[in-house]
Amino acid sequence: MRARLMVSAFAGLLLFTGGCSQCTPTEHDLFNVDAALPAGLPMRPLDWRVITSSIDREHHTMATLFGNDAAVASARSATDSVTYATGSTLALVTWTQREDGHWFGARIPQRFVSMELVTVAAGPDRKNAAKYERFGPDGRLASGSGQDAARKETILAERASFMP
Numbered sequence: 001m002r003a004r005l006m007v008s009a010f011a012g013l014l015l016f017t018g019g020c021s022q023c024t025p026t027e028h029d030l031f032n033v034d035a036a037l038p039a040g041l042p043m044r045p046l047d048w049r050v051i052t053s054s055i056d057r058e059h060h061t062m063a064t065l066f067g068n069d070a071a072v073a074s075a076r077s078a079t080d081s082v083t084y085a086t087g088s089t090l091a092l093v094t095w096t097q098r099e100d101g102h103w104f105g106a107r108i109p110q111r112f113v114s115m116e117l118v119t120v121a122a123g124p125d126r127k128n129a130a131k132y133e134r135f136g137p138d139g140r141l142a143s144g145s146g147q148d149a150a151r152k153e154t155i156l157a158e159r160a161s162f163m164p
Contacts, residue, residue, distance in 0.1 A: 035095055035109035038139030043117060045091035051075045052161040055097075055107075062109060063094040065158050071120075075160040082159055086128055088120040092155050112137060118155050130156060 037046065045066035052075075053064040067075060071088035084090070094116075095109035115135045123129035132152035136142040 032108060034111055037093070037112055037115070038135075038137070040139030041115055041135055043089065043091055043115075045093055045115065048072075048091070050161075051090070052158050060097050061094050061113060062097050062107070063092055065155065066091045066093065072160070075158070082157065084120045084128070084130070084156060086120055086122050090118045090155055090158075092116040092118075114142070116151060116155060118152055 037044070048066040048068055049072045051065045051067045051072060053062065055062045068087075068089045070085050071090050074084045074088055075082055092115070094113040096111045096113060097107045098110035100106035100108045114137065117133045117135065119131045119133075120128050121131065130152055132148050132155075134142045134145075134148070134151070
């Protein structure tokens with residue numbers, strides 16, 4: 001019995017030390033560098049707080065709505081609809097998805113697709129006015145489309161996600 005226990009302990013020690021390797025993880029192993037935002041963006045929304053997130057299964061994309069402090073306060077105080085205060089800036093960042101090699105069944109950002117930026121400022125009539133801009137995969141300002149007004153309203157209608 002004692003010999004069997006010693007053999008089991010020795011085998012376990014061998015497996016433990018054999019499992020350790022001298023290979024140093026690369027930056028790709030530690031960080032999702034493929035999903036990094038392009039350097040040309042005018043804002044760094046990943047430094048802001050998350051308001052909400054979504055997944056588009058049809059297009060295999062995921063998006064996160066980030067906001068500065070004024071935007072987050074407005075989004076979190078909303079009851080039925082959101083009215084963003086002057087000085088609020090929202091950034092909807094969209095990525096394509098890929099499977100996570102470290103977590104079975106999980107999906108993570110793969111490649112940056114776009115950033116939609118909505119800035120709320122006081123208009124000439126002293127009422128809040130929102131400005132919409134879209135930045136493409138290269139980080140450059142994309143030309144306007146017929147959908148800009150609808151996208152702006154969609155982003156401004158987003159409410160904060162609450163976790164219990």
